[in-house]
Amino acid sequence: MRSIGEMGRDSGLGVSALRFYDRVGVLPPARVDPATGYRWYAPEQLDEARLLARLRQAGMPLADVRLVLAAWSGGDTGLVPRLLDGHLRRLERELADARGALSAVRARLGHKESTMTTTTRTRTARLTVPAAEFAAALDSVRFAVGTDPELPVLGGILFDVEGEDLHVVATDRYRMAVARASTTGHGGERVQLTAPAPLVDAMRALLTGDFPALLTVDGDGIELETQGRRVAGHGLGEEFPDYRRLTRLPEGRRIPLDVPALRQGLAGQDGERCALVLTDTVTVADEAVESGLEPGYGSGVAGDRVGVNPAFLLDALAVGDDMLLEYVGPKAPLVLLRSGTEDAFSLLMPCTLDA
Known part of the structure; x- marks a missing residue:
């Protein structure tokens, strides 16, 4: 007999998933200890659990999963191919529907871009930031930088300057980190630039000690200077998501x-x-x-x-x-x-x- 922990490791389902499939009657354990509540699985249930893991990986609904497992364990394998083929056809229909919906979204985006009025805005900021405060802000967000090559703009950190505030922001879609540092010397309109992670890391390496750091954003260029040392480079050239909207949550x-x-x-x-x-x-x-x-x-x-x-x-x-x-x-x-x-x-x- 296998414990639920061993079954989870051997089947690829995990303990929480096995608990769920027990609660809904898809894969109940062979025995539950009446005194402790421990779940135990028979050796022959391992193949069934592995099949269940594959079906769920393919996105098959639980109702169909039940039928597949019942037919498979009962020896009626003629029903299984029909259920698999039906699920595959459903996925293909859903993919076609998704393509159509995304094409409509792209068309709306293209129309919006062509009708928007272009406005000129200041893209230059020159400000002074305390090095220790700036370093702490970067350290607070660096872990959330994305690594998906399909979304290169998430592979950097947003520098958002507005008034006397500098916000640095990073997200990989599954998490987002925001930190603020106080500044002097700008106090003007909002200026934003997304710097690639390697450039940010080079900037962070200069932020040692309790010295002021001079940060300059000019067009698509960014430069940090402190203690006679300097790092400069270019932004990623794409618009970062509106993090203010994403962080607007009800009070919890x-x-x-x-x-x-x-x-x-x-x-x-x-x-x-x-x-x-x-x-x-x-x-x-x-x-x-x-x-x-x-x-x-x-x-x-x-x-x-x-x-x-x-x-x-x-x-x-x-x-x-x-x-x-x-x-x-x-x-x-x-x-x-x-x-x-x-x-x-x-x-x-x-x-x-x-x-």
């Missing part, structure tokens, strides 16, 4: 974080998702009670449960130990911010825990 419930304990709990997670339990603090849901290893707490703990990518959350927690989590709802981004300040925060998209 703020929960103080025990960051060292949360880091420790996340360090033991080796998958792409894990569950957080939100009560008067935030803890990682203990899967040990389900894996048959040792008693702990699991789905019986009161409080909201939300799925996250543990590696992404660890990145967001690296900026300090005095942090809060703001919880808006199960489908809304989680907001992580430092206690007592709104100058640096990050958003993290939740993951589904069902499958």
